[in-house]
Amino acid sequence: xxxxxxxxxxxxxxRRLLTHPDAQALQILVCGGPGCLPMGSEEVAAAFRxxxxxxxxxVKVLLKESGCxxxxxxxVKVMIRPQEITYQQVTPQDVPEIVAETLxxxxxxxxxxxxxxxxxxxxxHKSEIPFYQGQQPLVLGKMDLIDPTSLDDYLAAxxxxxxxxxxxxxxxxxxxxxxxxxxxxxxxxxxFPTGRKWRLCREASGEVKYLICNGDEGxxxxxxxxxxxxxxxxxVLEGMxxxxxxxxxxxxxxxxxxxxxLAVKRLSLAIDQARxxxxxxxxxxxxxxxxxxxxxKGAGAFVCGEETALIRSVEGDxxxxxxxxxxxAQHGLWGKPTVINNVETWANLPEIIxxxxxxxxxxxxxxxxxxxxxxxxxxxxxxxxxxVPMGTTLRQIVFDLGGGIRDGGEFKAVQTGGPSGGxxxxxxxxxxxxxxxxxxxxxxxxxxxxxxxxxxxxxVDVARYFMSFLHDESCGKCTPCREGTKQILxxxxxxxxxxxxxxxxxxxxxxCATMRSASLCGLGQSAVNPVLSTLxxxxxxxxxxxxxxRCPALVCxxxxxxxxxxxxxxxxxxxxxxCPAEAIRGEAGEPQELDQxxxxxxxxxxxxxxxxxxxxxx
Amino acid sequence: xxxxxxxxxxxxxYQGGSADLIPVLQxxxxxxxxxxxxxxxxxxxxxxxxxTQVYSVATFFKMFSLEPKGRHQIRVCxxxxxxxxxxxxLVEMVSRxxxxxxxxxxxxxxxxxxxxxxxxxxxxxxxxxxxxxxxxRMSMDKVPKILKSYKxxx
Numbered sequence: 001x002x003x004x005x006x007x008x009x010x011x012x013x014x015r016r017l018l019t020h021p022d023a024q025a026l027q028i029l030v031c032g033g034p035g036c037l038p039m040g041s042e043e044v045a046a047a048f049r050x051x052x053x054x055x056x057x058x059v060k061v062l063l064k065e066s067g068c069x070x071x072x073x074x075x076v077k078v079m080i081r082p083q084e085i086t087y088q089q090v091t092p093q094d095v096p097e098i099v100a101e102t103l104x105x106x107x108x109x110x111x112x113x114x115x116x117x118x119x120x121x122x123x124x125h126k127s128e129i130p131f132y133q134g135q136q137p138l139v140l141g142k143m144d145l146i147d148p149t150s151l152d153d154y155l156a157a158x159x160x161x162x163x164x165x166x167x168x169x170x171x172x173x174x175x176x177x178x179x180x181x182x183x184x185x186x187x188x189x190x191x192f193p194t195g196r197k198w199r200l201c202r203e204a205s206g207e208v209k210y211l212i213c214n215g216d217e218g219x220x221x222x223x224x225x226x227x228x229x230x231x232x233x234x235x236v237l238e239g240m241x242x243x244x245x246x247x248x249x250x251x252x253x254x255x256x257x258x259x260x261x262l263a264v265k266r267l268s269l270a271i272d273q274a275r276x277x278x279x280x281x282x283x284x285x286x287x288x289x290x291x292x293x294x295x296x297k298g299a300g301a302f303v304c305g306e307e308t309a310l311i312r313s314v315e316g317d318x319x320x321x322x323x324x325x326x327x328x329a330q331h332g333l334w335g336k337p338t339v340i341n342n343v344e345t346w347a348n349l350p351e352i353i354x355x356x357x358x359x360x361x362x363x364x365x366x367x368x369x370x371x372x373x374x375x376x377x378x379x380x381x382x383x384x385x386x387x388v389p390m391g392t393t394l395r396q397i398v399f400d401l402g403g404g405i406r407d408g409g410e411f412k413a414v415q416t417g418g419p420s421g422g423x424x425x426x427x428x429x430x431x432x433x434x435x436x437x438x439x440x441x442x443x444x445x446x447x448x449x450x451x452x453x454x455x456x457x458x459x460v461d462v463a464r465y466f467m468s469f470l471h472d473e474s475c476g477k478c479t480p481c482r483e484g485t486k487q488i489l490x491x492x493x494x495x496x497x498x499x500x501x502x503x504x505x506x507x508x509x510x511x512c513a514t515m516r517s518a519s520l521c522g523l524g525q526s527a528v529n530p531v532l533s534t535l536x537x538x539x540x541x542x543x544x545x546x547x548x549x550r551c552p553a554l555v556c557x558x559x560x561x562x563x564x565x566x567x568x569x570x571x572x573x574x575x576x577x578x579c580p581a582e583a584i585r586g587e588a589g590e591p592q593e594l595d596q597x598x599x600x601x602x603x604x605x606x607x608x609x610x611x612x613x614x615x616x617x618x
Numbered sequence: 619x620x621x622x623x624x625x626x627x628x629x630x631x632y633q634g635g636s637a638d639l640i641p642v643l644q645x646x647x648x649x650x651x652x653x654x655x656x657x658x659x660x661x662x663x664x665x666x667x668x669x670t671q672v673y674s675v676a677t678f679f680k681m682f683s684l685e686p687k688g689r690h691q692i693r694v695c696x697x698x699x700x701x702x703x704x705x706x707x708l709v710e711m712v713s714r715x716x717x718x719x720x721x722x723x724x725x726x727x728x729x730x731x732x733x734x735x736x737x738x739x740x741x742x743x744x745x746x747x748x749x750x751x752x753x754x755r756m757s758m759d760k761v762p763k764i765l766k767s768y769k770x771x772x
Contacts, residue, residue, distance in 0.1 A: 035741040038754030072741030075754075220697030223738035258644070258681050259693075259734060261750050299640055300680030302735055316636035317671065318678035375740060377699045383741035415698065451698045451740075465701050469735060475678075578758070580714055603707055607758045 001151065004278045006286040007164045010155075017156040025062045026103060027081040029144065030090075032065040033231055034223050035072025035384060037262075040091070041065070044076045047092035051099045061103050064153075067143035067231020071131050072377075072384035074114070079144060084126040087112040117403070131401055136363065136371045137387045139224075139347045143231040148266055151273040154234040160279060162353035166242050167287040170353075175246035176202060179349070182357035183369030188214055188305070188342030189417065189446040190522075191368075191435040197339055200329040202247045204337035211244050211252035212333065214310060214342040215267075218257060218302040219418025220469065222449035224373040224385055225343035229256065229263035232347065233270035237293060239346030241284065242353065244291045247339055252291065255310055257298040267295055302419075302473035306521045307340045309475065320477045321521035342447065344373055364390030368434035372445070378415075378452035381406045388433075395429040398452055409454035413537070417446030419466045419473075420526035422533025423459060442533040444526065458555035459538035460545050464492035466530035474523060481524025484515035488531060497558040500546035505535055551618045557601045559618050564605075566591035568613035575605035575614065624649065625657055634665050639675055643682060651687040651730075680732075688723045688730040690768050692716075692748050697736030699743035708744050709733055711758055715765060728769065 004010045017023065030036075030045040045065050052061060069077040074088035080102060087098065090112060101107045113122035114129050123129050137143075146153035154160070166175055180195025201209060213236060217225040229236060240252050256264050271293050274280040282290045301319045303309045309319040311333050332338025348370065352360045361369045368390040374397065377383045381403035388397060394414055398404070405411050413423040416433075422443035424431070431437050435445050453462070471485035488511050491504050512528035519525045535542060544550045551559040564575075564584070569591040576584045576592065583598035584605060594605070594614075606614040628645045632638035642661055646653055653676050662669040676682045694700075694709040709731075713719060716729055723730040739745050742754025748768060753760070 034739045035754075038739050038742045038745060038752035072739075075742065217738065218735060220701075220736035221699055221740050222736070223740055226738040259737060297641070297644060298679075299644060299675075299682060301678065313640065314637065316639040316667070316675070318674050377740040377743070378702060418698075449698070449740075451702070453702065457702055462698075462702075465698070469696075473735070578711075580710075602710060603704075604711060604758065607704065607707055 001273065001277045003276070004285060007168050010160065010164060010285060014155050017152055022062060023156060025060060027062045027064060028098075028103065029064045029066040029069075029079045029081060031067075031069040031075070031077040031079070031144070032148075033068025033070075033072070033143075033385075034226050035068065036075040036077055039075035041076045043092050044078065044090055044095065047095040048099070051095050055099065059099065059104060061099075064147040066146060067148045068140070068227040068385055069144040070135075070140060070385045071382060073382050079126070081145075085124050086114070086126050086129065088114060130403065131382045131384070131386075134392070134396060134400055135387055136389050138351045138371050139228060139235070139344055139373050140385060140387045141351070142235065143227070146232065148231050148233055149269055151234060151270070151277065154232070158354070159234050159350070160238055162350035163238050163241055163279070164285070165353055166245055167285055167289065172202065172246045172248065175242060175353075178357040179246070179352065182352045182360040183364070183367075184345065184348055184352060184360065185368060185435060186341055187344035187348070187372065187447070189219075189420065189444060191445060194341060194345060197329050197341070198243065198247050200327070201249075201337045201339045204330045206336055208336045209247055209249040210333040210336055210338040211240060211247065211249040212310070212314070212338060212340040213240055213252070213254040213346050214305065214307065214340050215254055215256040215260070215263065216298050216305045216310060217260075217343070217447060218305045218473075219420075219447050219449050221375065221377060221415070221451045222418055222447045223375050224448050226260050226263055227385055228343050228347050228373075229260065230266050233266045234274070235347045235350055236267070236343055237270055237274055237280070239349035240293060241279070241291050242349050243339060243341070243346065245289050247337075249339070250290050250292065252293050253296045253314055253333075254293060255296045255298060255304070255314060257304075258300060264295060264297060271295070301475070302469075303475045303521070303523055306523060308521065310340065311338065318475070320475045321523075323520060344448070365432060365434045365437075367436055372433070372448055374448045374450045376402050376450050376452070378450075379406050379409060379454035379456070380404065380452045390434045391432040393430050393432050394424065397433070397450065398429070402452065405452070405454050409456070411452070412455055412457060413453045413459065415443075415451040415453065415462065415530075416449065417444035417526075417529070418449045419470050420444055420522065420529055421446050421449075422529040423453070423462060423537065424533070425537040427537075442529060442536060444529065456553055456555070458496075458551050458553035459534040459541045460492065460496055460551075461553070461555045463531045463534045464489065464496055467492055467527070470523065470527045474527075478518075478520035478524060480515045480518040481520065481527065484511050484519070484524065485527055487511055492531070495542065495545050496551070496556040498545070498549040498556075500542075502546065504546065505539075505542060509535065554616050554618050556618075557603070560601050560603075561596070561617050562594055562599055562601060562603070562606060563615050563617075564592050564594050565613050565615055568611050570611055570613070572611075574608045574610070578604045578608045580604065622660075625660060629661070629664050632665070636665070636667055636671070638665055639667050639672065640679075643672075643676060647682055651689070652683045652685055655684070686723065686727060688727050690729050690748055691732065692729055692746060693732050693734045693737065695737040695739075695743070695745040695747070696733045697738075697740055697743070699740035700736075700745055703743040705744040708746065708756055708758070708761070711761055712746070712765075715761060729765070
């Protein structure tokens, strides 16, 4: 890769990439995203590599491991370009046939295609598949096109064009104006207008300013930032360089949680590549503008997603938040004005510059512009990452894109916003999703986690789960959060163990009110949402636990009773081996008996039984 | 425990100062699988950071351990999607197989067992990770085989 010293050299280099014969070649892209990696995508890619090697140069195909292709429930995903044929649930055994039939003969293998549930017809092309229809991929757009380890791929897909335009044609002021006009709001959950934050920072006094990318995606159930950092790291860098130019910062940090080792690796590589070819460093593309990026690895603390805690952690201290104001835009890292935006926000910027602020602002609702990436998981048929215009309804996301509830189940709730969000019941399925509407029903947008629940989820257990998470992650600095999470967790535990009392709901509401108004940072203030929203919308489930000592969803252990059906039990003894309490007895080959006195209700027998002979009731 | 030269080599990558504290501790943790007490004193001295700050950072963040950890780190995900799909039962099973509680290390220093808030592969819940390797859509019957494959490696 040559050092690019001017915008013209970059344009020339891109032109050469686009006219290179490889640009027109048949490509096979194996998804290497967060959903496919645990399902063996590396083995599938290795099988293609081997097969193509054996076939020799007669088969002209370019093999790539792409970023996330979105549709995680169909892992491992494989896409063939330029036709955009999408194969699903591909295993290494399928590879020789794909090469022989599709790549060489151009035949589509129906058995690897998505089947329309209505008439069972095979849908081979991306454009025909409901999961992708209705999406508006801006942030996810290039991810299934490129190899995230290749700067050339990003450049060929139009990457760094926005930076060219900014350096060549726009003043910092014009960039801030454009970002303001686009209506972009922070995608990490806060929803603060990005343009306004940048202006505050630019106008703050002092020569030295910093910029931070918040990649501490800690919300359980959200993985869009991981997918972007791993799948399109240069888009994040490009956004950051543009941001640095606009606010007048020359040093920046990407704070990545250590649970994402691949994201750290990919970003490090991207930074090296950008530095080598002159997209980072002094005098970027001859503009005179200097900018550097450094990775700061998190060390395992959820609270560091909060901006002031994150800053303290970058400074080398424990991640305890400090009161705001002053806001980081005025008094941030080492006391200097600092802009912090999350990964998805930065990744939106190149597209806003490329396609124009007005184009961006035309999408979405009155107060929430553009698109949002959601990680759609839980009890839906199609799980994965989806990107839709703001204002798309929950019903469209869950039923049109997600294909409805799996196993023919019934929709019960969707949890948005992670531990700071709430559970939204089916009455609000037609709610257009944006920052304000979600807040109006007691949840939040958060970073975009969307966990769909069916009748097998207990809402009291869900509230207890989040409170347990937050109690564990509370930094302990302020009393309302430290003690509030502890007390509420204790009450919820009592309820789920059948020791709830009639006073408990009101007591929790009182504790929640204090936490909301008196906690130091967002963690404690919003920790009440999972509790309040379930109390509001699923009161009858709390009552079943408290009054009847019953868990209707069959989740809360203490309220369950396990038995073994003598008709179905084959006496295979799998449960006997698994039972930690030695509560199951009987002869091999004969039906087993479960001693209720000894049973600890761990459910291991229920899980391990292949014959569904273990029954559970409440 | 890593030898003094190795520690010196780690420290030589850094200029000294508070901002280097977490990266230095991360390097030592990666190298050693824990933070030996004596070395924390050296770190404090070299970086010119009070030992109290070193200790508070080392005990605040989850990735640091003052006790030796196993060669293989098993992290069972308890994110929302994994919780709903039986993550708790999964961790209990792993815990029983290894004979250690969450947060502990097997006596032969082979495995450490931990839970994690979210590993970010929610569509493949329940999930666990051994070192840098992910295992998705876990079921109880897959656990023994996975553990065995790591035991055999050594």
